[in-house]
Amino acid sequence: MPLSWSSRLKIAKGTARGLAYLHECSPRKFIHGDIKPSNILLDNEFQPHISDFGLNKLMNITGCNPSSSSGFMGGALPYTNSVHPERSNSYRAxxxxxxxxxxxxxxxxxxxxxxxxxxLTGKSPELSSPTTSTSTEIQDLVKWVRKGFEEENPLSEMVDPLLLQEVHAKKEVLAVFHVALACTEGDPEIRPRMKTASENLERIGT
Known part of the structure; x- marks a missing residue:
């Protein structure tokens, strides 16, 4: 089942709140270190729960590979249409x-x-686009979206087509795009803290 915009926004806000808590409110101000869809679990009401926290170090000690042990293709967020297995490296700064x-x-x-x-896009972090009839080029989702904004491409060319029917959500979608672009800045000093990202998301749709 494709996710509605309200469900996607709920997942984004809930995940941001969870990460902000880990970063700001937990006794040791933790770092998760492996945020990706298969580590964001959803309950029946689409409330997100961040999982695998703390297991990365344990798996490294025991010699297991966390990225290959999950067995998820699209993770717990059923909106991607990628045929490629989820790769942790695609989510790393x-x-x-x-x-x-x-x-x-x-x-x-x-x-x-x-x-x-x-x-927002319904696409995998690694985009496959045909260059010839026999070969494809792997593109980076972050670079693809940034290029789209720099060239002032229509939002309809970047957003998940399933969301285009929800015309009322256009301003909200654009606002979330701006949060995502801030979070994926190449320079870590320019990226916002999770608390700031969470607060910005909470203002959307209220």
């Missing part, structure tokens, strides 16, 4: 892909921004 780099909360902010872009 650019600085997180450098060997030996130390985790920061801004890593989670970037990963959350990628999940937001999935909710």
């Amino acid at each position: 650019p600085e997180a892909r450098i060997p030996g780099s130390r985790p920061t909360q801004k890593w989670d902010v970037y990963s959350f921004g990628v999940v937001l872009l999935e909710l």
Whole structure:
């Protein structure tokens, strides 16, 4: 079942609140380190619950690979139409892909921004586009959306076609796009804190 805009916005807000709590309110101001759709579980009312928190380190100690152990294709968010298995690296911030780099909360902010872009576009973080009749080019979702805004492409070319019927949500969709773009800035110093991202999302649709 495709998700309505109200359900997607509820998932975005709930996930942001959960991450903001981990970052700001928990005793040790934790870092999740592996935000992706298969680690965002939904109940019957589409209320999100962040899972796998703390399991990354445990799996690394025991020699398991967290990214291959979940077995999810599209994760707990049933809106993507990708045929590719979920890859943790697609959600990692650019600085997180450098060997030996130390985790920061801004890593989670970037990963959350990628999940937001999935909710908005209905696409996988890795886009496959045909270049010839026999080959395809893998594009980065973040770069694709940024290019679309820079070139001032119509919103209809980037948003999930299933949302185009909900005309009343256009302003809300655009506002969430701006939050997602802020979260996926290449420079971690420019990205907002999760608390700020959550507060900005809470203002949308109220």
